[in-house]
Amino acid sequence: MAGYIPYILCLILFLVGLYAILVKKNLIKIIIGLGIIDYSLNLFFVLVGYKKGSGFPILTKGETVHPMVDPLPQALVLTAIVIGLAVTMLMIAIAIRLYEKYGTFDITQIRKLKG
Amino acid sequence: MIPLFTVIPLGTAFIVALIGRFVKWLSDIFATLANLVLVVLSFFLLVKLQSTPNNVITYKVGGWIPPFGILLVVDYLSVMMLLTVNIVALCSTVFSISYMERYTDKWKYYSLFMLMLAGMNGVIITGDIFNMYVFLEIAAIASYALVSFGCESEELEASFKYLVLGSVASSLILLSIALVYSYISSLNFADIAKVLENLPKERTYIIKFVIMLMIVGFGLKAALVPFHSWLPDAHPSAPAPISAMLSGVLIKTLGIYALVRLLFNVFGIQQNMLKILVLLGILSMIVGVILALYQWDYKRLLAYHSISQVGYIILGIGLGTPLGILGGIFHLINHSLFKSLLFLTSGATEYTLSTRDLRLMGGLKQKMPYTTFCALVGSMSISGIPPFNGFWSKFIIILACIQINNIFAAIIAAVVSLLTLSSFTKVMKYGFYTEPQNNTAQIQIKEVPVYMVISMLILSVLCIIAGILVLPQIRTLFLDKVVFVLQKGTEYGNIVFSNL
Numbered sequence: 001m002a003g004y005i006p007y008i009l010c011l012i013l014f015l016v017g018l019y020a021i022l023v024k025k026n027l028i029k030i031i032i033g034l035g036i037i038d039y040s041l042n043l044f045f046v047l048v049g050y051k052k053g054s055g056f057p058i059l060t061k062g063e064t065v066h067p068m069v070d071p072l073p074q075a076l077v078l079t080a081i082v083i084g085l086a087v088t089m090l091m092i093a094i095a096i097r098l099y100e101k102y103g104t105f106d107i108t109q110i111r112k113l114k115g
Numbered sequence: 116m117i118p119l120f121t122v123i124p125l126g127t128a129f130i131v132a133l134i135g136r137f138v139k140w141l142s143d144i145f146a147t148l149a150n151l152v153l154v155v156l157s158f159f160l161l162v163k164l165q166s167t168p169n170n171v172i173t174y175k176v177g178g179w180i181p182p183f184g185i186l187l188v189v190d191y192l193s194v195m196m197l198l199t200v201n202i203v204a205l206c207s208t209v210f211s212i213s214y215m216e217r218y219t220d221k222w223k224y225y226s227l228f229m230l231m232l233a234g235m236n237g238v239i240i241t242g243d244i245f246n247m248y249v250f251l252e253i254a255a256i257a258s259y260a261l262v263s264f265g266c267e268s269e270e271l272e273a274s275f276k277y278l279v280l281g282s283v284a285s286s287l288i289l290l291s292i293a294l295v296y297s298y299i300s301s302l303n304f305a306d307i308a309k310v311l312e313n314l315p316k317e318r319t320y321i322i323k324f325v326i327m328l329m330i331v332g333f334g335l336k337a338a339l340v341p342f343h344s345w346l347p348d349a350h351p352s353a354p355a356p357i358s359a360m361l362s363g364v365l366i367k368t369l370g371i372y373a374l375v376r377l378l379f380n381v382f383g384i385q386q387n388m389l390k391i392l393v394l395l396g397i398l399s400m401i402v403g404v405i406l407a408l409y410q411w412d413y414k415r416l417l418a419y420h421s422i423s424q425v426g427y428i429i430l431g432i433g434l435g436t437p438l439g440i441l442g443g444i445f446h447l448i449n450h451s452l453f454k455s456l457l458f459l460t461s462g463a464t465e466y467t468l469s470t471r472d473l474r475l476m477g478g479l480k481q482k483m484p485y486t487t488f489c490a491l492v493g494s495m496s497i498s499g500i501p502p503f504n505g506f507w508s509k510f511i512i513i514l515a516c517i518q519i520n521n522i523f524a525a526i527i528a529a530v531v532s533l534l535t536l537s538s539f540t541k542v543m544k545y546g547f548y549t550e551p552q553n554n555t556a557q558i559q560i561k562e563v564p565v566y567m568v569i570s571m572l573i574l575s576v577l578c579i580i581a582g583i584l585v586l587p588q589i590r591t592l593f594l595d596k597v598v599f600v601l602q603k604g605t606e607y608g609n610i611v612f613s614n615l
Contacts, residue, residue, distance in 0.1 A: 021279060030279060037286050041293065048297040073296065076245055080289060083252045087282055090256060094263055094275050101268040112269050113348045 006047050013040035027095045027105040031088065038084040042077045049073035116163075117174040117187045119156060120197065120236040121250070123149050128229035135222025142222040143212050146229060150205040153236070157197040161593075164194055170596060171614045173242070181242075181615070182306035188242035188611055191596040195444070196239045196372050199451045200364045202577070204232050206570040207356035207363075210459050213564035214355060214466060224264060224354070231257035231360065235368045242304045242611065244292055244377075251288070251369055255281050255336070258365055262353045273348035280345045284335035291328035294321060304381050308608030311383065322382055329377055330391060337370020339429060340399040343422050347406070350421065351414035351471070355462020358414060362421040363455030367447055371425070375432055380600070380607035392433030397527055399426030404534045413461045413471045413546060416538065417454065420497065423531060424450045430524060431512040432601075438518055440598045441590075442511035449504040449581055453496035456574040460490040463563045463571065464546065473542060477549040482560045487547045489571040494543055496578045498536035504581035511585070 017040060020033025049070030057068040095105070102110050127149040135142040164170055176185040189197075208228070215221045234254025241247045259281065263274035296302060298321050299310050311322065331342070338346035346366070350358050378384040403423030410416035428450065431443025463486045464479065465471055480487050496503040499510075509532055516525035562568065584594055603610070 021283065027275070034279065034282050034286075037283070041286055041289050044290070045293045045296075048293055070300075072302075073293075076296075079245075079249060083249070083256075083285075086256055087252075087259075087278070087285075090259055091275070091278050091282075094259075094271055094278065097263070097266060098268070098271050098275060101271060110272055113272055113352075 003052075007044070010040050010044045010047065013043065016040075025107050027098065027107060027110075030107070031091050031095065034091070035084070035088060038080070038088075042080055042084075045073045045077045045080065116156070116160070117172060117189055117240055118176070120153065120240055121233045123153060123156075124229040124233035124236065128226045128233065131222050131229065132226040135225065139221070142225045146208050146225040147205075147212070149229065150201065150208045150232075153201040153232075154198075154205050157194065157201050160189060161194050161198065164189065164191065167614075169610050169614050170600075171610055173611060173614055175615070181612075182301045182303035185246050186242040186303055186305070186611070187240045188304070189240055190600050191593070192372075192376065192444075192600045193239050195448065195593070195597050196368060197236065199448055200232070200235050200239065200368060203363045203451050203455045203574075204228075204360065206455065206459070206574050207359050209570040209573075210359070210462065210567050211354075211356045212566045214462055214567060217466070218265065218354065224261070227257045227261050227264070228357070228360075230254075231261065231365070235364065238368050238373055244295065244302045244304060244307070244381075246302075247373060248285070248288060248292055251336075251373065252285055254365065254369060255285065258357075258361060261357045262349050262361075264354055264357070265352075270352040273345075273352035277345045277349040280335055280342075284332045284342075287328050287332035287335075291325045291332065294325050294328070298322070298325075304376075305608040305611035308381050308383065308605040309612070311381075312605050312608065323388070326378060326382055326384065326388060329374060330395075333370050333374035333377075334395065337366050337374065337425055337429075338399075338422055339370075339395045339425065340402040340422060343399070343403070346422060347415055347418045350418040350458075351412065355414075355458055355465060358417075358462070359455035359458035362418065362458055363451045366421065366425060367428070367451060371428055371432075371447065375601065379604055381605070383605035386435060389433050389435045392429050393521075393524065396426045396428070396430030396433055397524055399423060399429065400527060400531045401426075404531045404538070407538050408534065411473050413464065413473055413476070413542065414458065415471075416473075416542065417457050417461060420535065420538070421450075421454055423535065424454065424497065426531075427509065427512055427528065430528065431508075431515060434515050434519060434521070434524075436515055436519055437598055437602060438511060439515035440601050441594060442508055442515050444597050444601075445511060445585060445594060446505075446508035448584070449496065449508045449578075452574055452577050452581060453493045453503075453505060456489060456571060456578060457493040457497065459567070459571050459574065460486055460493060463489075463567055466563055466567070467560045473545040476546045479547045479560075483562050485562055485568045485572065489575045490547060491543060492575040492578050494539035498539050499532045500536070502579075502582055504578055504584075507582050507585045 017033045017036030021030055051069055054067035054069050057071040127145055131142045131145055172189045174187040215224055231254050234250045237250030238247055259278045263270050299307050301307055335342040350362050400423050403419050407416050407419035428443045428447050431439045496505040499506045513525045513528045
């Protein structure tokens with residue numbers, strides 16, 4: 001059971017992010033919510049490659065082979081982090097522009113589109 | 116040769132970004148040339164594919180053997196998508212040469228455009244699930260930026276909406292990739308397909324969960340009802356050539372192609388899961404067309420029709436029979452052609468009249484004969500009037516529905532086609548054929564610049580002649596082979612590995 005706790009915490013983190021996106025009215029809080037979802041997924045990806053009691057996946061000279069964590073998810077997570085950075089930056093840039101146009105971060109007041 | 120499909124647009128994007136600021140005219144030429152080369156390369160690949168064994172070409176990135184390295188795979192389905200995407204992209208680029216004069220910083224536009232194209236081509240040629248995610252994000256991020264390119268309040272608002280929903284979709288796709296990796300320990304399409312084939316059936320419950328996540332994630336990207344709410348805002352807000360790209364090819368590449376490739380060739384979807392696709396398709400068809408009926412904004416109307424037409428594609432492919440898949444695939448090609456054509460005509464009318472409200476247009480028949488002709492061709496194609504291409508694909512889809520005794524879906528498809536016709540009758544009547552509404556503004560309008568006319572005429576001609584693709588002799592050469600790729604299902608894995 002104890003082995004599942006990290007995954008459950010990961011799920012809770014994901015749900016916290018989803019809650020922020022669905023309920024919060026402030027643009028910045030929505031952006032933070034998306035960031036939290038990103039982090040929870042990155043954490044999940046790293047957890048997938050983790051094995052209890054294993055070392056880092058580098059074999060130095062003269063060392064015997066020992067249990068290692070899977071390095072591939074870590075490489076993938078690095079890529080995902082970079083993508084998340086780009087998305088967050090674009091989102092913040094658009095939020096700033098929206099603030100210039102509407103003078104507010106409240107999404108209930110940003111509604112010129114309809115139909 | 117396969118990597119060139121992403122290398123050329125990526126390289127062009129960076130060159131244009133570097134020197135476009137200083138040499139203004141260069142970005143037009145560079146973007147058009149790159150697109151032209153890509154179209155030629157796609158045709159070349161089509162010819163080359165016919166002479167290769169098993170009709171599969173692979174390329175090992177960096178020389179690493181799969182499943183350890185990234186593998187690029189091109190088969191008939193990929194080539195079909197490459198051709199569609201690059202032809203529509205070429206027409207949009209030619210259209211942009213004149214149209215984008217209205218905006219500042221044209222080179223930034225071209226740079227983002229080429230990035231989006233690189234992402235789409237990458238999604239199509241890749242054979243690796245995480246690599247697909249990366250390319251998908253490249254295309255998606257470029258499209259978010261392009262939707263807000265005008266920096267008006269509506270555009271920014273639409274872009275933010277699109278961004279939030281698109282990011283949630285990407286997160287779900289990433290989650291499904293993490294689950295697949297944790298379960299199978301491989302990211303290669305072919306390898307996943309092979310491993311899954313050897314697993315006992317009762318152990319694949321997690322794959323069912325992954326498939327559901329992917330239907331939601333890619334469904335958000337493809338704007339299937341009930342995931343459609345971003346599309347009617349995002350697509351009309353973009354500049355017209357970008358609307359043409361988004362509605363014409365982006366939702367199909369990122370949504371439908373990726374979903375269909377994964378479900379059919381990698382996870383080997385079962386018949387009962389396909390029913391979900393049929394249901395989503397029918398829902399999208401009905402909701403899209405009903406919401407489109409009372410729109411007066413030309414581009415918003417077209418955007419709602421995109422939802423409805425994507426429903427046809429998903430319905431056809433979801434039927435799972437060879438005829439249904441043929442109809443779906445053929446409608447995918449046709450929809451790319453006529454929807455981008457219609458969005459380009461909406462750009463042309465906006466260019467001259469500065470309005471998108473159909474009630475304020477009118478009287479364009481004499482003043483803009485070419486645009487009117489192109490809009491007429493597009494409208495007749497989308498509403499399924501013979502002999503235009505839209506008729507043939509809708510006809511095949513309805514036949515396929517009747518063939519498996521799904522009369523309900525067949526009736527819905529026919530009724531939605533009629534409603535589409537009524538909607539586009541409205542467009543043609545109010546937008547082009549009535550007398551001018553307010554005479555003062557109408558006097559000085561004239562036909563749009565020559566580049567815009569050329570690109571619209573190319574697409575119109577393609578709309579008229581694309582119907583020949585279903586003729587029996589030509590069908591065996593191209594469309595049947597595309598259908599065959601999907602029909603083989605998870606055989607894909609063995610075929611790719613035997614062709615390394």
